[in-house]
Amino acid sequence: MSEAAAAVPTRLAVLVSGSGSNLQALIDRIAEDPEFGGEIVVVGSDRADAFGLERAEKAGIPTFSCAVGDFEDRGAWERALVEQLLEHRPDAIVLAGFMKLVTGEFLQHWPDAVVNTHPSLLPAFRGAHAVREALEYGVKVTGSTVHFVDEKVDHGPVIAQRAVEILDHDDEDALHERIKQVEHELFPECIRLLCQGRLHIEGRHVRIR
Numbered sequence: 001m002s003e004a005a006a007a008v009p010t011r012l013a014v015l016v017s018g019s020g021s022n023l024q025a026l027i028d029r030i031a032e033d034p035e036f037g038g039e040i041v042v043v044g045s046d047r048a049d050a051f052g053l054e055r056a057e058k059a060g061i062p063t064f065s066c067a068v069g070d071f072e073d074r075g076a077w078e079r080a081l082v083e084q085l086l087e088h089r090p091d092a093i094v095l096a097g098f099m100k101l102v103t104g105e106f107l108q109h110w111p112d113a114v115v116n117t118h119p120s121l122l123p124a125f126r127g128a129h130a131v132r133e134a135l136e137y138g139v140k141v142t143g144s145t146v147h148f149v150d151e152k153v154d155h156g157p158v159i160a161q162r163a164v165e166i167l168d169h170d171d172e173d174a175l176h177e178r179i180k181q182v183e184h185e186l187f188p189e190c191i192r193l194l195c196q197g198r199l200h201i202e203g204r205h206v207r208i209r
């Protein structure tokens with residue numbers, strides 16, 4: 001996204017699968033920051049019962065759900081997901097706890113404009129069980145990573161990271177909760193920079209201007 005384009009609000013589509021606390025943090029941040037430079041035009045989910053959809057409805061944001069099980073195969077599901085998103089003409093896609101992988105077919109619609117938040121310090125503990133695996137491994141520090149999405153899992157260029165200390169008696173829920181508190185600040189901040197056209201990808205590096 002160019003800096004010139006930042007004069008009009010960047011149209012964001014958010015995808016969620018669960019509670020949507022990161023979505024809520026983004027909704028709140030946009031509401032309180034007139035300089036944010038972006039607006040959420042739709043929230044979608046692969047699960048009709050995702051609490052994130054309720055949060056969006058409460059905020060007056062259009063929603064849709066698109067369940068893998070309703071389609072013949074993953075390809076058909078992803079094409080339908082893209083179609084639903086395109087109806088809202090988003091400039092960027094925000095994966096906020098979206099637990100499905102997207103392919104290059106999806107990404108080609110929004111080049112360098114799909115971002116994700118992951119609850120570990122990547123490249124450590126990729127995948128769906130990052131918090132549990134960090135605890136099991138016995139690392140002393142884990143954290144939050146916000147990154148651009150590419151075709152590999154939890155792999156694209158890193159926008160920002162913040163560390164979270166692991167405490168002696170942490171369990172998965174307690175640790176994940178502390179990581180989320182960090183995500184709720186870091187993720188909206190990164191999306192603000194994206195909306196303002198201030199993130200520039202150079203190979204694996206993201207420069208913030």
Ligand code: GRF
Binds near residue numbers: 052096180
């Ligand atoms: C977050 O910890 C995110 O990093 C991970 O899934 C969790 C989603 O939480 N990908 P929520 O639905 O935003 O509360």
